[in-house]
Amino acid sequence: MKTRFLGRTGMQVSELCLGTANFGAKGVYEASGRIEQKEADRIVALALDSGINFFNTAERYSYGIAEEVFGKALGKRRQEAIVTTKVSPARYPGPNDGGLSRKHIIEGCEASLKRLGTDYIDIYQNHEYDPHTPLEVSLRAMDDLVRQGKVRHIGCSNFTGWQLMKALSISDRNGWERFSTLEMRYSLCSRTIENEHIPICLDQELALLPWSPLHGGYLTGKYKRGEPIPEGTRFSDFNDKFMEVLPEKLFEIIDVLHEIGEAHNKTVSQVGLNYLLQKPAVTSLIIGVRNLHQLEENIHAVDWQIPSKETEALDRISQPRMGYPYFVFNPELDKYVRV
Amino acid sequence: MEMRILGETGLNISSICLGTANFGGTGEFRKSGEIDQGEADAIVGTALDSGINFFNTAEIYSDGRSEVILGKSLGKRRDEAVVISKVHPCVNAEKYGKGYSRKRIIESCEASLKRMGIGYIDIYQLHMFDETTPLEVTLGALDKLVTDGKVRHIGCSNITAFQLMKALSVSSKNGWGKFMTCEAMYSLAARWVEFEVLPACMDQNVALLPYSPLHGGLLSGKYGKGKPWPAGTRFNDASDTGPWSVEENYLYKIVDTLTLISEKHGVTPAQVALQYLLNKPGVSSLVIGVRTVHQLNENLKAMDFMLPADDFEMLDEVSRPLRRYPYYVYDPVQ
Numbered sequence: 001m002k003t004r005f006l007g008r009t010g011m012q013v014s015e016l017c018l019g020t021a022n023f024g025a026k027g028v029y030e031a032s033g034r035i036e037q038k039e040a041d042r043i044v045a046l047a048l049d050s051g052i053n054f055f056n057t058a059e060r061y062s063y064g065i066a067e068e069v070f071g072k073a074l075g076k077r078r079q080e081a082i083v084t085t086k087v088s089p090a091r092y093p094g095p096n097d098g099g100l101s102r103k104h105i106i107e108g109c110e111a112s113l114k115r116l117g118t119d120y121i122d123i124y125q126n127h128e129y130d131p132h133t134p135l136e137v138s139l140r141a142m143d144d145l146v147r148q149g150k151v152r153h154i155g156c157s158n159f160t161g162w163q164l165m166k167a168l169s170i171s172d173r174n175g176w177e178r179f180s181t182l183e184m185r186y187s188l189c190s191r192t193i194e195n196e197h198i199p200i201c202l203d204q205e206l207a208l209l210p211w212s213p214l215h216g217g218y219l220t221g222k223y224k225r226g227e228p229i230p231e232g233t234r235f236s237d238f239n240d241k242f243m244e245v246l247p248e249k250l251f252e253i254i255d256v257l258h259e260i261g262e263a264h265n266k267t268v269s270q271v272g273l274n275y276l277l278q279k280p281a282v283t284s285l286i287i288g289v290r291n292l293h294q295l296e297e298n299i300h301a302v303d304w305q306i307p308s309k310e311t312e313a314l315d316r317i318s319q320p321r322m323g324y325p326y327f328v329f330n331p332e333l334d335k336y337v338r339v
Numbered sequence: 340m341e342m343r344i345l346g347e348t349g350l351n352i353s354s355i356c357l358g359t360a361n362f363g364g365t366g367e368f369r370k371s372g373e374i375d376q377g378e379a380d381a382i383v384g385t386a387l388d389s390g391i392n393f394f395n396t397a398e399i400y401s402d403g404r405s406e407v408i409l410g411k412s413l414g415k416r417r418d419e420a421v422v423i424s425k426v427h428p429c430v431n432a433e434k435y436g437k438g439y440s441r442k443r444i445i446e447s448c449e450a451s452l453k454r455m456g457i458g459y460i461d462i463y464q465l466h467m468f469d470e471t472t473p474l475e476v477t478l479g480a481l482d483k484l485v486t487d488g489k490v491r492h493i494g495c496s497n498i499t500a501f502q503l504m505k506a507l508s509v510s511s512k513n514g515w516g517k518f519m520t521c522e523a524m525y526s527l528a529a530r531w532v533e534f535e536v537l538p539a540c541m542d543q544n545v546a547l548l549p550y551s552p553l554h555g556g557l558l559s560g561k562y563g564k565g566k567p568w569p570a571g572t573r574f575n576d577a578s579d580t581g582p583w584s585v586e587e588n589y590l591y592k593i594v595d596t597l598t599l600i601s602e603k604h605g606v607t608p609a610q611v612a613l614q615y616l617l618n619k620p621g622v623s624s625l626v627i628g629v630r631t632v633h634q635l636n637e638n639l640k641a642m643d644f645m646l647p648a649d650d651f652e653m654l655d656e657v658s659r660p661l662r663r664y665p666y667y668v669y670d671p672v673q
């Protein structure tokens with residue numbers, strides 16, 4: 001497995017990052033399949049043995065269960081791994097159980113360390129922006145965690161572009177640790193972040209970590225035009241309110257993925273993942289798996305490289321309309337997709 | 340005329356800002372009309388007499404002719420007006436190359452002052468962002484213009500939220516004058532700025548000045564479902580709308596709603612569209628271009644009409660753009 005430098009941290013991470021949202025899954029996280037401890041042990045061991053050294057969890061995933069299961073699975077191999085976890089702005093169950101207040105950032109971090117059974121987190125990310133806490137307060141608390149040695153670097157997830165740029169300026173102005181990573185949904189079906197976020201990552205040297213790189217499974221090849229949706233997949237239709245799938249567009253993309261895959265003896269997922277890995281600013285793809293087989297398939301998504309000529313076809317077919325002000329800076333691209 | 344405070348400038352400006360892209364009307368600016376000096380004098384005179392004190396021009400408009408005409412039309416009434424002009428990164432490329440060098444910024448400003456025959460520009464804006472020159476150089480040069488008294492405030496136009504936030508932080512770090520205004524395409528048919536640029540402006544107290552508030556005329560009421568494409572307007576046909584390109588069903592849904600509301604209140608669709616925008620949070624003053632004194636008077640009537648809240652809601656709903664990731668409305672307290 002190849003590695004890449006992670007933003008300005010000086011650390012190298014594998015091109016794949018193992019997501020753990022379904023470890024011990026309960027509630028909303030169960031939709032992507034519950035991984036019990038034993039299975040998690042095997043998945044994490046295979047990941048490490050295959051050269052994946054990058055792992056991603058969050059306090060919110062099944063309210064801490066994912067962190068516990070993952071921490072146990074990692075066990076004595078902690079030092080081999082770069083571990084990301086996230087502090088959540090969602091206040092549940094109590095009014096201060098969550099939120100990017102100084103209180104919750106400090107207590108949330110300590111609770112995560114305990115659940116993970118480790119004494120440091122490599123990358124501690126804000127799961128979302130918290131409109132109820134000034135960035136100065138959150139970022140100062142995050143910086144204190146770095147100075148205390150509980151956290152090595154910080155990052156964020158699901159911010160809008162202006163929020164991210166504001167946060168970076170505040171950290172810089174105060175001499176605090178700044179965000180090194182940005183975790184965002186990014187896939188052939190979801191390219192909105194190319195407008196603001198990717199230019200920021202390139203300009204500010206942040207590592208972009210796409211989540212749902214296969215768009216929640218829609219880009220795996222399991223969904224076929226005109227055929228019923230198979231059992232045991234996350235989505236039973238195309239109406240998921242967060243995944244925003246236009247079935248016609250999806251199948252057009254899948255057709256091209258399929259065509260490229262045939263030529264290179266790769267699956268639809270493997271082509272989709274490889275495509276994303278070639279995009280600017282992208283450092284490591286966060287993949288969730290249900291079993292060892294899926295993990296193996298994903299590992300073989302990064303042992304080849306899609307020819308650049310073929311990425312162009314995927315770029316064009318999946319290009320969303322840019323909207324103002326973005327078309328001002330890319331008039332040619334916009335003309336191509338204009339209605 | 341409704342007056343508003345312009346961002347953090349303390350200036351009191353009219354909620355309508357007269358755009359002058361068609362003053363002189365040569366080259367690509369000819370499409371929106373060719374206003375000669377006589378017509379311009381009448382329009383600017385009427386505007387000032389009606390309480391419009393906010394005027395918007397740019398060095399690129401008809402290669403400087405717009406500035407010449409506006410300057411002459413304002414004449415002795417210069418001090419009544421708050422004047423915006425803009426420097427463009429691509430004009431006089433043979434002399435300056437592309438970008439916002441210190442040389443370009445200082446010399447372009449001096450040339451604009453000369454063309455308008457005035458001693459200072461109230462708001463000097465970057466016409467569009469350009470990444471070829473470091474922001475420190477560009478913003479440092481703009482600040483020098485402020486210190487020298489040639490420019491009172493600075494602003495920007497056609498900028499992404501990332502570029503805007505970065506520029507504001509560079510100005511703040513150096514103690515320089517910051518962007519006070521952001522001129523952006525914004526209308527019922529073009530609400531993209533609501534995702535990033537407008538929230539950034541509101542967070543940073545930057546006054547948003549919508550341009551093309553009638554979407555190049557497409558929201559004026561002249562265009563509608565099944566109506567023949569009118570002659571004497573900017574566009575030849577639906578494929579000719581350039582940056583105002585909009586999906587037809589979406590456009591006509593908005594136009595139908597505008598027509599419905601306008602008939603109910605005995606006003607024009609254009610007046611309703613302008614009032615809608617004036618009621619949006621963060622909006623400061625609408626940049627409108629007119630072809631005639633008559634059109635100006637029509638737009639002025641929009642100022643006397645108050646859009647009821649339920650009509651505003653109806654328009655907001657029919658024109659609501661798809662909120663894609665990461666722009667879901669997210670409130671972690673709920």
